[in-house]
Amino acid sequence: MIRFIQWLHRWVSLILVIQVALWLVSGFFFSITGHHGMSGHQYMVSENSKPPLKKLATQVDFTEMYQRFPSAHLIELVSVAGVGQYQVTLADGNVLYFNANTNENWSTGEALATQLALSSYNGPGHVEAVERVMGSDEVNGWEASGFRIDIKDDLNTRIYIDEASSQVVEHRNTPWTIADWAFRLHFMDYTGGRSFNHLLIWSAGLFALWFSLSGLILLGRNITNGDFNPNRKKTWLEYFQQKGKPIASSCGGGGTCGLCKVTLQGSDIPSPKAAEKALLSANELDAGMRLSCQHRTSTNYEVKLHNEGVSDIALTLDSKRQLTPSIMELTFVSSEPVNYEAGQFMQFRIPHLNEILSRHYSVATRPHPTRFVFNVRQLPSPSEGVPPGIGSNYLCNLEPGAHVDAIGPFGDFQLTKQNNHTQVFIGGGAGIAPLRALIQSELAADSPRRCIFFYGARYEKELCYRDEFERDERLNYIPVLSEVAKSDEWAGHTGFVHETAMKWLAGKNKETLDIYVCGPPPMLEATLKSLADFGIPRERIKFDDFGI
Numbered sequence: 410m411i412r413f414i415q416w417l418h419r420w421v422s423l424i425l426v427i428q429v430a431l432w433l434v435s436g437f438f439f440s441i442t443g444h445h446g447m448s449g450h451q452y453m454v455s456e457n458s459k460p461p462l463k464k465l466a467t468q469v470d471f472t473e474m475y476q477r478f479p480s481a482h483l484i485e486l487v488s489v490a491g492v493g494q495y496q497v498t499l500a501d502g503n504v505l506y507f508n509a510n511t512n513e514n515w516s517t518g519e520a521l522a523t524q525l526a527l528s529s530y531n532g533p534g535h536v537e538a539v540e541r542v543m544g545s546d547e548v549n550g551w552e553a554s555g556f557r558i559d560i561k562d563d564l565n566t567r568i569y570i571d572e573a574s575s576q577v578v579e580h581r582n583t584p585w586t587i588a589d590w591a592f593r594l595h596f597m598d599y600t601g602g603r604s605f606n607h608l609l610i611w612s613a614g615l616f617a618l619w620f621s622l623s624g625l626i627l628l629g630r631n632i633t634n635g636d637f638n639p640n641r642k643k644t645w646l647e648y649f650q651q652k653g654k655p656i657a658s659s660c661g662g663g664g665t666c667g668l669c670k671v672t673l674q675g676s677d678i679p680s681p682k683a684a685e686k687a688l689l690s691a692n693e694l695d696a697g698m699r700l701s702c703q704h705r706t707s708t709n710y711e712v713k714l715h716n717e718g719v720s721d722i723a724l725t726l727d728s729k730r731q732l733t734p735s736i737m738e739l740t741f742v743s744s745e746p747v748n749y750e751a752g753q754f755m756q757f758r759i760p761h762l763n764e765i766l767s768r769h770y771s772v773a774t775r776p777h778p779t780r781f782v783f784n785v786r787q788l789p790s791p792s793e794g795v796p797p798g799i800g801s802n803y804l805c806n807l808e809p810g811a812h813v814d815a816i817g818p819f820g821d822f823q824l825t826k827q828n829n830h831t832q833v834f835i836g837g838g839a840g841i842a843p844l845r846a847l848i849q850s851e852l853a854a855d856s857p858r859r860c861i862f863f864y865g866a867r868y869e870k871e872l873c874y875r876d877e878f879e880r881d882e883r884l885n886y887i888p889v890l891s892e893v894a895k896s897d898e899w900a901g902h903t904g905f906v907h908e909t910a911m912k913w914l915a916g917k918n919k920e921t922l923d924i925y926v927c928g929p930p931p932m933l934e935a936t937l938k939s940l941a942d943f944g945i946p947r948e949r950i951k952f953d954d955f956g957i
């Protein structure tokens with residue numbers, strides 16, 4: 410539950426921060442532009458400069474209008490370009506317009522509309538275009554037929570004339586357009602209205618309320634946990650890190666990466682917390698496995714680090730090659746031999762500004778004591794001004810002979826032992842690294858088990874190590890492309906890799922399968938969900954996500 414509250418608190422805060430930024434920017438714009446600058450009326454003649462009616466009123470006779478509309482609510486006479494116009498307001502609120510000279514319906518032609526537009530305009534421009542329109546998005550609430558007169562001037566003035574009445578409906582121009590968008594952002598009213606009373610703003614209010622409440626809940630939890638107490642006990646993760654013990658973590662103790670596993674031994678070990686139930690299997694929890702960032706130091710039980718064999722490793726880059734357009738293969742050597750299992754990963758120390766960042770990469774070959782191959786996906790900058798992936802770019806920019814420090818090996822993404830199960834590998838993208846190590850290791854055994862490898866990529870040119878996998882007849886290699894280009898002559902499987910794997914699994918005996926999954930988070934999530942829906946127990950599935 411707390412994980413959900415944290416997750417929702419984070420995303421709601423992002424939405425609110427964006428909206429607050431919009432309020433600030435639009436509010437600042439209103440302040441510097443002022444009412445006149447936003448009105449669109451910079452070149453509009455003011456009301457009191459219109460010609461007087463007095464002279465006209467003496468020339469007309471209201472008698473016929475009174476007779477035709479005895480129950481009219483109001484009958485008025487106005488001047489339109491020097492011609493009298495009756496405006497008859499009926500009891501239902503509708504207004505009818507008549508020519509006071511002929512008593513016939515008033516009509517507005519293109520020439521009159523243009524004349525009226527120009528008489529309402531006192532700017533330096535001239536008419537550029539006249540267009541018949543049915544209402545306009547620029548005039549909220551006006552949906553009648555009329556004319557739009559475009560004036561060529563420095564503000565791109567547009568004047569709207571109503572056809573039925575010949576009234577000037579509105580003047581619009583570029584400053585008004587900018588102001589209109591500022592109002593939409595400020596009022597969160599993207600329909601063009603300027604009202605605070607709508608669903609979106611109610612939702613924003615509820616979001617803000619949730620943000621405050623969840624903040625209070627999380628604050629209360631931190632206080633209860635003693636996080637603000639300078640004398641509080643450390644978590645086991647903090648303790649081991651302070652002691653210089655090798656322990657993996659990519660979330661800094663947030664309880665989301667699942668890398669900081671330890672095993673607690675004793676009769677009084679703490680119950681698993683929500684983060685542990687989410688990240689560890691029932692078998693692992695029963696065996697006393699916990700996340701070291703979730704429990705504070707205690708003398709009630711013993712703590713066993715999973716990585717007793719972990720050590721510092723000084724690596725030297727031996728060679729590098731571009732494996733696919735986005736994945737680079739880096740081969741490092743170490744002067745000291747390192748013991749590790751296929752599927753394990755190393756934690757690289759990446760110097761960045763004044764700190765050392767941790768990045769995790771799996772070894773992409775079966776174990777070799779002094780030679781380590783890694784597949785690094787080069788993360789480009791997501792947008793201009795945002796830095797590209799720090800760790801991946803640092804490593805990919807190293808040249809042969811460069812040194813880098815790492816610690817390891819870590820991880821329990823390893824082959825099952827002592828059974829005759831079919832080994833099913835499902836992967837995508839850079840998730841190929843540990844799977845390749847596992848496959849190589851299995852095929853190098855005295856009597857390898859049956860292996861099938863589903864590998865998903867977007868395009869054919871992104872199929873890593875394709876030749877190697879296709880060459881080995883002991884491996885059933887099934888590549889799947891999700892975005893086949895028209896130019897590709899691809900006759901293989903298409904779609905998402907987990908869909909192809911699920912079709913193959915249908916009808917198989919679930920008890921005779923060991924499944925290994927590694928890939929980008931969406932692919933991993935979809936595959937695990939499909940496997941769960943298919944009824945494969947979590948214990949039969951091994952997966953590696955580096956806690957991404």
Ligand code: FES
Binds near residue numbers: 657658661663669
């Ligand atoms: S450090 Fe414990 S889950 Fe990430």
